Amino acid sequence: MGRLQNTLGWLGRRAENVLALMLFSMFVAFLLQIVFRYFLNLPVGWTVEWVTIAWLWGILFGYAFVVREAEVIRLDVLYSGLPPKGRRVLDVITGLTLAAVFLYTIPASWDYISFMMRERTAYMRIPFFWVFVIYIPFALSVVVRGLISAWVGITGAGAKLTTAQQAETHDYD
Amino acid sequence: MIDPFTLTLILIAVLAIMGASVGLSMIAGSFVYLILKGFDPSIASETMLQGLFNNYTLLAIPLFILAADIMNIGSLADRLLRFAQALVGRYRGGLGHVNVVSSLIFSGMSGSAVADAVGMGKIIINMMTRDGKYTASYAAAITAATATVGPIIPPSIPMVLYAIVSDQSVGFLFAAGMLPGLLMAFSMAVMNYIMARKHNFPVDEIVPLRELPGITWRALPALMLPVILLGGIYGGIMTPTEAAAVAAFYALIISVTIYRSVSFQDFYKALLGSARSTANVGILVAGAITFNYVITRENLPLTIAEMLSHYELSRVGFLIVINLLLLALGMVLEGGAILLIIVPILIPSVQAMGIDLLHFGVIVVVNTMIGLITPPYGLLLFITANITNQPIGRIIRDIWPFILALMVALIIITFVPDFVLFLPRLLGYQG
């Protein structure tokens, strides 16, 4: 058990490294784009495409492997007002519902994503399959996290998620 | 038998109220809608992936978040406060005014009210409560209230979100927020003055005028950022999206070279924190994009526009209704959620009313910012409560006067469109 936790912890930190690197690459690509266009008079297109792909991957990869339950944008007016038992019931219901819907639709989503092998991005000519395939691990993580949240609700204490404690992570508002 | 669309709306509402992620609830609801209608469920994943991929403006969001996070690791906030103190500390309720002015300056560098409160909150609240000059709840209240100016003065993440759903120019939206932001700051300074008279708040230590040039000089690199951003955008050097990267770069450069306060560790933490926030808000965006397929397919925005037209509301009446609706939603929803989910449904009605979409954008963003300080769900209340260890109830008691002051500003912003549109028109906006 301790070994598994260590491994998961290690993987979690590597996922964080990857995510930070994606944002860093967006930052650098934008700066290059400005430099190329205005200082060297060489408009480039691949930078925007790179940034777009990093953004898409950053969201889905980040949400799947890095974002914690406590940071998630939720309406917690009802939830945070309930006693732990009430929250456990809600965790079970929402966890199972999300897991069921995302699991059931994975085959259809996979069908679309593999269909997109035939279309390519404008500059780097990457098949859209490779751009969009990150959706599958994302959907799987929603399923797994939904099941875990339901399991914890059934067996253990209700999650202690209140936005009030984590408000500073919502720094886009 | 309930029709699939109604069932979908109920499902999303129930999931969200039960505390599920709002973004995931909307994606799941869209899947269920497609299944119930007998359509291909992959339309939802397709809409989401293509929507995230095909939107250049969206790319400003992570970089504006990064810019704010970088500014918050340096000693920028200290320097700005020192500057604000030298400038307005000498008046009655001095530190309250310092709070207003430093929020205003900070707002020119970051696009997020939450980041402003986090970045400056702790320091200014400490300054105000030291020696018992101000109550902790008053310090918390005015800090939360003044942070709302952040996304009104450019740059602004909420304005970027609005630009996406309304197809307006980010550059003009930024310009449109300028005067309203100043007006909001002014109205809160007036309220602070009134409160200072009432509670006999002290004058701050008076910084001798001869020290002012030196203090200004040290704060200057930070003061320059809004000028660089707006100059860059209107000078045609960069798009508003690229401006976000420039803001982050500039914050990094002045923090490293001038203020020498950023280590590699700090920078990594800022990157990771911003990437986390980006992923989190990104899923909300993804949910809104996906759900937009459903409301389009059901022609909901047009249905609402037609419904509203039956009431034969005047423009004034319509604006009052919209403001009340947005304020009510702001009590329980995040600003981003209102902008991405509710506003797209309203836009056809707004257009039918002949209301300028740039003007409307400022109204919406001001409302969502007020929502950040209205109970029960107010992110800025939570943040300042965490900093001061005050119960939210007590902060709320002290924040009402400021909400009132912001309402006065909101009324002017709503009913004097020329005030909002003056600057964009000066820069070439046609409308």
Place this chain on the structure above:
Amino acid sequence: QDKVTLIYSDTVAENDPRSVILKESFGACLGDEFDFQPYFGATLFKQGTEMNAMQRGNLDMGNLAIFDFYNQVPSTSVLGTPFLFRDYDHMRAVYDSDVLKDLEAEIEAKAEVKILAYPYIGARHIGYKGDKEVMTPEDLKGMKLRMPPGEGWQFIGTAMGATPVPVPFTEVYTAMQTGAIDGQDNGFPATYSMKFYEVMTHMGTTAHVIAANEFTIGLDKWNSLTESQQTKVQGCADNFEADLDAETLRLETELRAKIEEAGVDVYMPDNAAFQKHVLGVYADSKFSADWPEGLVDAIVAIGQ
């Protein structure tokens, strides 16, 4: 009896004249046998994704741009070549001829969609701030010309001799005003509605792109129709094409006059020189790699 449902997605806004004509000339023309459901403003499917949606059976019809076909039918790139057509009449004559028969057969085989009509949506010209009339590619040298973002568009600017700059459409006015760009390449309608004419002095009617949409239906949907239904759909598509052509031409004439009234010098450059130069650049570039043998010559010949 069940009506035939036709779900249609367009990038043009609902209140655009083009959408009004579509609803009248195509939608109403179809009659009671069909349930035509149009969605505008790229709200149902994103621009450029309509063909995939048709192929997957999630959409019946769309009004596509020729670039949308490129990934799956590379030879279609020929129709996006600037200066391929001399003017509107030349373009219409080409689409009415059978010179594109092989290309259309290839589209149906590879992309499984059928093009019903090629409605004319306008010609693009160069509008700029300057002190002289640009007549030849040589004169464009050094001009920062805004072209739509995307490699294909940017190359058009390069081939014409300018320095292309990709600026988002909504930021063009400001960019022209501040001098970040010298010019842009929209037609009369956009130049008028976006008020670009206020910040420019000249408009050279290069007509470098004479644009038609591809009014398209999914092949499976088409094959599911009875013969009389097919005749009806094709007839109404032709009807839409004719009406949109007429409206576009009328609008161009009217707005040209208004832009001239506003003091802009509207003139005709040496388009033969441009055509010769640009087609040459294209022939030597990777953009001609997929062109069907001899098709450009055949198209140019129709214009002689």
